[in-house]
Amino acid sequence: SQQGEEDPQALSIQEGENATMNCSYKTSINNLQWYRQNSGRGLVHLILIRSNEREKHSGRLRVTLDTSKKSSSLLITASRAADTASYFCATDGYNQGGKLIFGQGTELSVKP
Amino acid sequence: DAGVTQSPTHLIKTRGQHVTLRCSPISGHKSVSWYQQVLGQGPQFIFQYYEKEERGRGNFPDRFSARQFPNYSSELNVNALLLGDSALYLCASSLGGAGGVQETQYFGPGTRLLVL
Numbered sequence: 479s480q481q482g483e484e485d486p487q488a489l490s491i492q493e494g495e496n497a498t499m500n501c502s503y504k505t506s507i508n509n510l511q512w513y514r515q516n517s518g519r520g521l522v523h524l525i526l527i528r529s530n531e532r533e534k535h536s537g538r539l540r541v542t543l544d545t546s547k548k549s550s551s552l553l554i555t556a557s558r559a560a561d562t563a564s565y566f567c568a569t570d571g572y573n574q575g576g577k578l579i580f581g582q583g584t585e586l587s588v589k590p
Numbered sequence: 591d592a593g594v595t596q597s598p599t600h601l602i603k604t605r606g607q608h609v610t611l612r613c614s615p616i617s618g619h620k621s622v623s624w625y626q627q628v629l630g631q632g633p634q635f636i637f638q639y640y641e642k643e644e645r646g647r648g649n650f651p652d653r654f655s656a657r658q659f660p661n662y663s664s665e666l667n668v669n670a671l672l673l674g675d676s677a678l679y680l681c682a683s684s685l686g687g688a689g690g691v692q693e694t695q696y697f698g699p700g701t702r703l704l705v706l
Binding site: 511512513518519520521522523526566570574576577578579580581582583 | 594621623625627629630631632634635637643645646648657678680682684693694695696697698700702
């Protein structure tokens with residue numbers, strides 16, 4: 479079963495705009511990871527945020543984590559057409575030993 | 591450095607047949623995990639192996655099995671294929687320490703299996 483719920487399921491924006499995707503999960507976690515997937519191919523790791531962290535940055539990406547609300551958000555600033563992809567959050571649950579549980583993903587379309 | 595590699599990239603089988611998918615982890619990584627991703631869904635965990643031992647198993651029937659070799663590569667076997675097994679099968683590798691916790695998992699390009 480899916481642990482996470484991503485919101486929105488689909489997002490369409492213009493190049494240069496910011497894109498925000500949200501993820502909610504159900505159980506306690508060790509960490510939460512965000513991945514990108516282009517056209518049904520392999521997953522590219524974007525960022526890992528630990529349960530004791532609240533915010534993390536990597537280039538144009540900013541991830542926040544609120545463990546009290548069991549939610550995370552991924553912000554992509556100044557989006558580009560190349561950012562068009564599906565984005566997934568994945569939780570590494572407490573006592574799950576590294577098994578990742580994925581949400582259903584957000585499909586992002588960035589129009590030039 | 592080479593990333594995670596998987597073979598074959600595509601495969602077509604008929605119902606009832608069996609299939610073997612292969613994965614080579616990143617050099618130095620000792621843990622391999624397998625995931626199934628059906629169209630429109632997020633990946634679902636199937637197995638995790640570390641140092642040739644099964645560390646975790648997801649909610650998949652016994653038709654699914656896997657093993658890890660001394661060089662840390664891995665095979666996923668699926669017997670008595672069903673139409674519903676059609677999916678992208680993803681392999682992920684990680685260092686494998688600390689019980690797998692707090693580790694980034696790096697994914698391969700996947701094997702797309704179509705069962706007719």
